[in-house]
Amino acid sequence: MFKSFFLDRRWFLWSIVGSAVILYVTWYKVQIDVEVNEWFGSFYDLIQKALAKPNAVTFDEFLAGCIEFFNIVSVYIIIAVILDFFVRHYVFRWRTAMNNYYMKHWDKISHIEGASQRVQEDTMRFARIVESLGVSFMRSLMTLFAFLPILWVLSENITELPWIGAVDRSLVYLAIISALFGTVLLAIVGVRLPGLEFKNQKVEAAYRKELVFGEDNSQRAEPETVKELFFNVRKNYFNLYRHYLYFDIAKWSYIQYTVIVPYIALGPAIVSGALTLGVLQQILRAFGKVEESFQFLVHSWSTIVELMSIYKRLRAFEVQINDAINVESVPAD
Template identity: 45%
Template sequence: MFHSFYKTKEWAFWAYGGGALLILCLWMQVEMSVAINTWYGDFYNLLQTAADYKDKPDEGIALFFSKLIGFDYLINNFEGQPSFLIIAFPYVLLAIITNWFTRIYGLRWREAMTFNFIPRWRTVEDEIEGASQRIQEDCNRFARIVESLGLQVVRAIMTLIAFIPILWDFSSKVDIPIIRDIEGSLVWGSLLVSVGGLLISWLVGIKLPGLEYNNQRVEAAFRKDLVLAEDNKEQYAKQETLFELFTGIRFNYHRLYWHYGYFDLWLNIYDQFMVIVPYLIMGPGLFTGLITLGTMVQISNAFQKVHGGFALFLHNWTTITELRSIYRRLHEFEHNLRRFEKPVLDSPQSV
């Protein structure tokens, strides 16, 4: 899986050159996120003091719109505070390009795995269970999930690098006994609730990987009978056999959905609680005058960014469960190839 893409000269340019380009794009997006977080402070402070402009509303309204869609930052040779439009438009454009290239990157990875498996599989005389599904479907799903999850992991790491110092500095504005005496309390609090949530998620969803794996086995058996029936319906398209196979699929899905049900219950409760955590910690400071509304919004945004980075695996637990199941099947397939394959004298050239 990894060797065919990252340890071959044929795919080195895509694997490492493409990976470096993705990392650069992600870092630029993270820097724009930091700029937006800074913009939040000025904008919400303006809203907090809106009543000060009641005798000069035109000035206040002009300032309001300049914060949102103004071009002064460009006119003044990139000096001052950029408007939301100046930050957000390049961010959206870069995000579109990054997502497009990430999909191409995942497709190349799938291509590398496919071209590695096919010539090896052709030399195998023994039957390998679900070989066609492993080469066609599992390679595709593995590449797509790794493409998506890998992008999130890199983005999360960069987000943590950028936002942890910001959140650490804001920790000095905590005005709750005991917590205010802990240096970097907001960072440690975010880490604590994220790790705790991950551990609970692991316990709640401990049966999911095995259920996903078993589900794919019954799906493969059903698919195999249907494929064989395309050439010989009398022998393979027996109604009672297909109904029996689908009954097994239905039983597995009901069991899988039940376990996903209580996992989703836990995850939704956790996510809703995390929305109010920064307000519970920082809210009192609004009433003591320690922080302004703009600072509160900045802290809330930075806290969610840091928490999101720490809790990446928690929020992608179902995807990781599916990936673990696919990895297990592909690993077994590679193991069987090594057991049964014969040396390949002439392998077809990749396109």
């Protein structure tokens, strides 16, 4: 899954150089996010000034602030579009490397249940998900390194928390605790999902295989056989849906309820008038970025579950290939 792409010199430009390009551009996008956060502070202070006193701000000043935002996000849009185009090619090259490796050893793995589907579909899904999760993880780290110092400085304005009292740099600790709570919660609630996804793909492969045989052989894909196989598919999907139900309850409850957490924490400073509107917006965005960085597993858990299922299926390929190569390499007596 990895060595066919990252350890093969034929794919060096795409695997190593391409990965470096993706990470660099991702870092640059994070820097633009920081610039946007600074823009929010100055722009909302301008709005507060305009609302406090009529004609204190001219329309030209207001429009200049809007144009500044337009200039910042225009660069972001161009970079994002080019990066997405590059990533699509990157993922397909990774799939090509995996496909070439598996097809080279097709005689050793063709007997495995759903072998054709694994080569045709799982290779693409694996490359796409790993790339997406890898970039998301690195972006979370980069965002954390960029916004944590900002939130640390902005936390100087918050001298106490409701019901707790004075806590130095309280917003930083609050973001960490909130994210850790969500991560642990969803890891516990979703612990059974990877195994259920893997089992689900096995019954899907068996059903698909019988239908494929039925296309060329009238003795296969009989109604009773297909009915039984589809019943297994139905049973496993419904079981998976049931487990995702309580997982989604925990996930969406956590995500939605924690939106109000920074507002409650900022409550004393807001009601006492210790913050300007611009500083408030900067704090909220910085808090959100830091919390979101720590919430990588929270937002990615469903995708990680899917990846673990695909990994198990492709891993079965590679175990079979390695075992066959080892047997072939043993000298005959």
